[in-house]
Amino acid sequence: MTTDILNIADKTFKSRLFTGTGKFSSSDKMREAIIASESELVTVALKRVDLENESDDMLAHLKSNQINLLPNTSGVRTAKEAVFAAELAREALQTNWVKLEIHPDPRYLLPDPIETLKAAEELVKLGFVVMPYIHADPVLCKRLEEVGVQCVMPLGAPIGSNKGLKTLEFLEIIIEQSNVPVIVDAGIGAPSHAAYAMELGADAVLVNTAIAVSQNPVEMGIAFKMAVEAGRMAYNAKLAPIKKHAEASSPLTSFLNDLN
Numbered sequence: 349m350t351t352d353i354l355n356i357a358d359k360t361f362k363s364r365l366f367t368g369t370g371k372f373s374s375s376d377k378m379r380e381a382i383i384a385s386e387s388e389l390v391t392v393a394l395k396r397v398d399l400e401n402e403s404d405d406m407l408a409h410l411k412s413n414q415i416n417l418l419p420n421t422s423g424v425r426t427a428k429e430a431v432f433a434a435e436l437a438r439e440a441l442q443t444n445w446v447k448l449e450i451h452p453d454p455r456y457l458l459p460d461p462i463e464t465l466k467a468a469e470e471l472v473k474l475g476f477v478v479m480p481y482i483h484a485d486p487v488l489c490k491r492l493e494e495v496g497v498q499c500v501m502p503l504g505a506p507i508g509s510n511k512g513l514k515t516l517e518f519l520e521i522i523i524e525q526s527n528v529p530v531i532v533d534a535g536i537g538a539p540s541h542a543a544y545a546m547e548l549g550a551d552a553v554l555v556n557t558a559i560a561v562s563q564n565p566v567e568m569g570i571a572f573k574m575a576v577e578a579g580r581m582a583y584n585a586k587l588a589p590i591k592k593h594a595e596a597s598s599p600l601t602s603f604l605n606d607l608n
């Protein structure tokens with residue numbers, strides 16, 4: 349088996365499963381599930397962290413050599429607020445990585461493309477590694493790539509909806525065209541959805557709700573790990589082509605040929 353490492357900016361990842369920290373029933377459960385999933389990049393909403401308090405409960409539970417923290421700007425409504433939040437995070441958490449999330453609409457939490465592009469451009473200039481959460485819009489992905497983001501994070505379905513890859517056809521175009529890693533984010537509700545995204549050629553997936561609200565987050569974390577690995581392995585091995593008509597699995601090469 350070939351070593352299949354994901355590179356983003358200055359970091360390398362063995363795991364292509366990124367995870368979130370919201371909605372767990374306790375910080376202990378969150379830690380256990382994330383460690384079991386072997387996820388190496390874990391996003392934390394800045395609005396949930398007490399940045400002044402070094403022993404913030406959630407941050408304390410995420411201390412591990414395995415885990416890189418990825419602050420996200422969830423809760424901000426404009427590019428200006430996003431840049432402010434990213435700068436706060438850089439100072440408090442000592443990381444220049446930021447998951448850029450600007451979704452002013454509380455009902456569907458759909459990302460604002462105009463503010464996101466504006467913020468991404470500014471954050472790149474300020475030296476951030478920018479990971480933008482966006483709709484599955486191939487044109488926006490190219491525009492973000494041009495301003496220097498390190499990856500794109502198109503949604504499969506609205507955050508927390510668990511609906512799977514509702515944006516499938518656009519994800520395929522994004523994957524085909526992208527020169528930066530494509531991380532399918534949001535709405536992935538089952539390991540099979542994650543495996544499918546990886547089979548299509550996504551570089552990674554980000555999953556939060558499906559693990560956190562499962563009745564057994566530890567086992568679900570492991571199930572997602574296995575699904576992501578299986579999907580990636582299948583993608584590397586190249587899937588068999590889809591055909592319109594049936595084709596016998598055992599071709600007529602032996603005695604049946606002689607009968608004719």
Ligand SMILES: CC(=O)[C@@H](O)[C@H](O)COP(=O)(O)O
Pocket residue numbers: 367368369370391420422481506507508509510533534535536554555556557558
């Ligand atoms: C935690 C986080 O970043 C979410 O905003 C992310 O988009 C995950 O979505 P799900 O909760 O649907 O997995």
